[in-house]
Amino acid sequence: MSATDVAPGPVRLEHLPSFLLTRAARHVHRIVFDRFDEADSHGYHYRVLAALDEYGPTSQVELARRCVLDRSDIVAAVDALAERRFVERATDPRDRRRNIITLTRRGRARLIELDGLITAAQDEAFAALDAEELTQLSAMLTRIVGHHTGRPGPA
Numbered sequence: 001m002s003a004t005d006v007a008p009g010p011v012r013l014e015h016l017p018s019f020l021l022t023r024a025a026r027h028v029h030r031i032v033f034d035r036f037d038e039a040d041s042h043g044y045h046y047r048v049l050a051a052l053d054e055y056g057p058t059s060q061v062e063l064a065r066r067c068v069l070d071r072s073d074i075v076a077a078v079d080a081l082a083e084r085r086f087v088e089r090a091t092d093p094r095d096r097r098r099n100i101i102t103l104t105r106r107g108r109a110r111l112i113e114l115d116g117l118i119t120a121a122q123d124e125a126f127a128a129l130d131a132e133e134l135t136q137l138s139a140m141l142t143r144i145v146g147h148h149t150g151r152p153g154p155a
Contacts, residue, residue, distance in 0.1 A: 028125040035121040044077040049111040052103035
């Protein structure tokens with residue numbers, strides 16, 4: 001079903017922020033998913049590469065926490081990225097039970113490609129908003145997420 005095939009919902013729902021946010025998220029998710037799919041990648045891959053770039057080498061467990069991914073999902077993402085040599089997995093010399101994941105030079109180059117892809121997806125997804133409106137939307141969503149997670153975002 002395409003976006004144009006969707007019939008209007010009940011009028012009492014059309015102005016509820018929760019309903020509108022869910023509908024908007026569905027469209028944004030489709031746009032982002034399609035862009036990643038065209039690049040033979042996934043959002044999980046982007047999250048992992050971005051976290052490694054920002055925080056440096058880390059354990060798989062910590063990486064899962066930073067990326068808000070389930071342990072099984074982080075294993076699958078790291079496996080896929082390691083197979084393509086975007087990351088390296090090595091046993092932690094201080095604790096042989098842990099793996100340390102490191103971003104490779106090739107992975108950093110892939111992250112830059114995916115940065116461009118996600119920027120283009122954001123531009124497409126939020127084309128109806130001007131720059132000021134997009135900044136306001138991001139600030140409001142950050143406040144909502146911070147309220148529910150107890151972790152307010154940047155001021």
